[in-house]
Amino acid sequence: MPRPPAPALPAAALCLALAGCTPAPPGVDVWDPFEARNREVHAENAAIDRMFLSGGAGLYGTVVPEPVRLGISNVAANAGAPSDALNSLLQGRVDRTVTHVFRFLINTTVGIGGLFDAAGALGIEARRTDFGETLFVWGAPEGAYLELPILGPSTERDAAGMVIGILIDPLNHISPAPRRNRLAVVRSGAVALSRIGDREAYSEAYDALLAESPDSYALARSIYLQYRRFTIGDLRDEEAFDPFDEFDPFEEF
Amino acid sequence: MPYPIAPTRRALILGAAAAVALAGRAAGAQTAQAASTRIRQVAQELTGIVNSGGSVAAMSGRFEQVLARHADMPTIARSALGPAARTASAAQLQRFTTAYQGYLARKYGRMLFGSYVAGEVEVTGVSQAGTVFSVNSVARMRLRAGGGETLSVVWQVSERSPEARFFNMVIDGVNLLRIEREEVPAMLNQRRGDIDRLTADLAGMGG
Numbered sequence: 001m002p003r004p005p006a007p008a009l010p011a012a013a014l015c016l017a018l019a020g021c022t023p024a025p026p027g028v029d030v031w032d033p034f035e036a037r038n039r040e041v042h043a044e045n046a047a048i049d050r051m052f053l054s055g056g057a058g059l060y061g062t063v064v065p066e067p068v069r070l071g072i073s074n075v076a077a078n079a080g081a082p083s084d085a086l087n088s089l090l091q092g093r094v095d096r097t098v099t100h101v102f103r104f105l106i107n108t109t110v111g112i113g114g115l116f117d118a119a120g121a122l123g124i125e126a127r128r129t130d131f132g133e134t135l136f137v138w139g140a141p142e143g144a145y146l147e148l149p150i151l152g153p154s155t156e157r158d159a160a161g162m163v164i165g166i167l168i169d170p171l172n173h174i175s176p177a178p179r180r181n182r183l184a185v186v187r188s189g190a191v192a193l194s195r196i197g198d199r200e201a202y203s204e205a206y207d208a209l210l211a212e213s214p215d216s217y218a219l220a221r222s223i224y225l226q227y228r229r230f231t232i233g234d235l236r237d238e239e240a241f242d243p244f245d246e247f248d249p250f251e252e253f
Numbered sequence: 254m255p256y257p258i259a260p261t262r263r264a265l266i267l268g269a270a271a272a273v274a275l276a277g278r279a280a281g282a283q284t285a286q287a288a289s290t291r292i293r294q295v296a297q298e299l300t301g302i303v304n305s306g307g308s309v310a311a312m313s314g315r316f317e318q319v320l321a322r323h324a325d326m327p328t329i330a331r332s333a334l335g336p337a338a339r340t341a342s343a344a345q346l347q348r349f350t351t352a353y354q355g356y357l358a359r360k361y362g363r364m365l366f367g368s369y370v371a372g373e374v375e376v377t378g379v380s381q382a383g384t385v386f387s388v389n390s391v392a393r394m395r396l397r398a399g400g401g402e403t404l405s406v407v408w409q410v411s412e413r414s415p416e417a418r419f420f421n422m423v424i425d426g427v428n429l430l431r432i433e434r435e436e437v438p439a440m441l442n443q444r445r446g447d448i449d450r451l452t453a454d455l456a457g458m459g460g
Contacts, residue, residue, distance in 0.1 A: 066399040073400070201398035204309070204367025208360050212458050214439035222435060223427055230405075230426020240385035243332035243420055243430070244413040 021143025021156040029236070030225060031144055038147040042217040045152060049199075060193070061200045069197050071115040076190040078107045078114025079183075080128065082170040087129045091137040099126040131168065132161025133232045142234070145221055153224035285386050287417035288410035289379045292388040295323045295408065295419070296374040303365070303372050303394070310460070313362025317355060325418040326354050328411070332420070332430060333437040334448070341448050349448055352455040353437075359459035361429070369394040374406065384412040388419075 024031030032038065061069065085100035103119040103126055111118040119125075135157050136142075143156025154162070166172065171187070174180050199206070209223075210216045229236070302315045320326060330350040331338040338346060372394035379388045392404040409421035409430075421430040437451075444450045 061398055070399060197398065201396050201400075202368055205364040208363035208367060208459070212360075213436060214443050215436075218435060218439075219432065222432060226427045226431070227425055240382040240387065240409065241421075241428075241430070242384045242411050242413070243328050244384070244411050246332065 021141050021160070023141040023143060030221065031142070032221065033144050034146065038145065038221075039217050041147045041149055042220070044149065045147065046216070048150065058200055058203070060196045064193075069193075072190050073194040073197060074107070074111070074117050075114040076187065076194040077117070077128070078104065078111065079171060079187040079190065081107070083131075083165060083168075084126065084129050086168065086170055087131055087134045087165070088126075090131075090134045091129070096126055096129075099124060130158075130161055131165035132158035135161050136232050136234060145225065147217070147220075153220055155225075155228070158228070283386070283410060283412050283414055283417040285379045285381060288386040288408075288419075289376065289388050291323060291410065291417045292379075292390065292408045292419065293376050295319060296376050296390055298323075300373045303369055303374075309363055309366045312366040313359050313460075316362040316366070317358030320354055320358055323418055324354075325411070325414045325416070325420045326350055328414065328420050329357075329430065329433070330354075333433040334441065335434060335438045337438065337441055337446060337448060345448050345452075349452045349455075352452045356455040356459040357433075363460065368396060370397045371395040372401075386410045386412065387423075 022031070022033060064072075081100050081104035085097050085104065088094075088096035088100055103124055106119040106122070106124070107114050107117060110116075132155075140157050140160075143160075146154045146156060146159055148154050148159060151162075171183060172180065174183070210219060213219045228234075298319050299316075302312050302319070305312060305315070307315075327346070327350055330353045331346065333353070334341070334346075334349070341349070372392055374390050374392045376388060376390045379386055381387070386409065388408040388410065390406045390408065392406050393401065394404065395401045404425050405423075407423040408419045409423070410417055410419050414420065421428065423429070440454075441448065441451050444454070
């Protein structure tokens with residue numbers, strides 16, 4: 001069967017230009033107009049996950065000792081610090097911007113290229129961020145839910161944020177070009193390995209929740225949207241749900 | 254009029270039932286203080302479990318005791334079932350609740366104790382919205398794979414619970430009752446609405 005063109009990335013990239021994404025109709029909490037296509041991607045992602053991750057469960061963690069894995073995660077995080085600083089600035093969060101700049105300076109020097117989180121050891125911590133969050137702070141709507149190939153759950157706003165985030169990342173603009181490219185290779189490797197490490201660290205949680213779920217697509221969507229909204233501070237002022245509101249007070253009599 | 258007496262009777266019965274229900278509600282009215290005291294106890298017990306060094310299965314077993322002692326399980330089970338709970342008999346509901354409690358403990362026990370190997374849960378405050386008390390806590394956990402993380406865990410207690418027991422946990426914004434209210438009806442649907450079959454199947458699930 002010929003597959004319909006993937007709406008995900010081109011739609012998301014256009015999203016900002018058109019300043020609209022595909023905003024959810026009023027009152028719709030989970031907006032998923034591309035559900036059929038998303039479910040196809042979910043099935044492919046689940047198959048890839050089974051093949052490469054669940055299959056070799058714990059391989060990375062077994063082969064690579066903990067201090068090395070931690071160092072790789074630190075390099076990946078440190079390479080993201082300039083982007084964190086830029087986005088914090090774009091969000092108007094000056095204190096966080098300063099903290100990210102300090103962290104980057106300390107960890108790149110004292111922390112030997114980011115291998116060690118020396119700033120963290122000194123108690124200088126900062127919340128990581130991305131351009132998707134910047135778009136939220138600027139008032140862009142969340143847009144439709146998307147499940148991206150390999151990368152997993154996202155939204156139009158977050159996918160657009162990812163693409164633009166790469167384009168504006170200060171580390172992708174240093175010169176000369178050969179140095180920039182070497183850095184990009186090391187960084188991509190560190191980010192990929194730390195993602196594999198995260199997937200392994202949470203493999204029990206993934207399996208406990210998703211393996212027996214009657215609808216792992218809907219579950220992943222629900223968890224992603226709730227967690228992402230919590231993280232970026234997209235607090236929707238719903239009344240706290242009380243299960244007693246639904247019960248018929250007479251049914252027990 | 255075809256039914257000159259029945260409506261009046263019905264009204265009387267409903268009135269009496271409402272009076273009983275209201276009396277029961279007043280007797281069951283919970284306070285922020287009681288909710289907070291309960292969750293401090295839960296936090297202390299969970300901290301003990303996660304640091305116990307036991308197997309995931311053993312820790313999940315102890316987690317089930319926490320649910321049995323401190324969660325409003327009949328309310329959670331009924332809410333998770335949704336409208337289907339109304340058609341079930343009291344005995345069916347009771348059997349479902351027992352099986353569901355074990356399933357929840359195994360599923361979320363594996364999620365928590367499979368990921369974390371040590372940590373502490375600390376209550377930081379309580380707030381009220383409508384009839385729901387939210388007891389806030391932070392969980393500072395150490396991952397089995399190395400490294401640590403801090404989670405926000407909000408425990409919700411209804412003013413209308415018969416006792417100050419929690420009916421919900423919200424972990425870093427992820428509302429577990431909301432997830433269960435999506436999952437359980439879907440599981441029930443897969444079994445053509447047969448609650449007894451779901452009850453039987455739950456015994457072998459979540460581990």
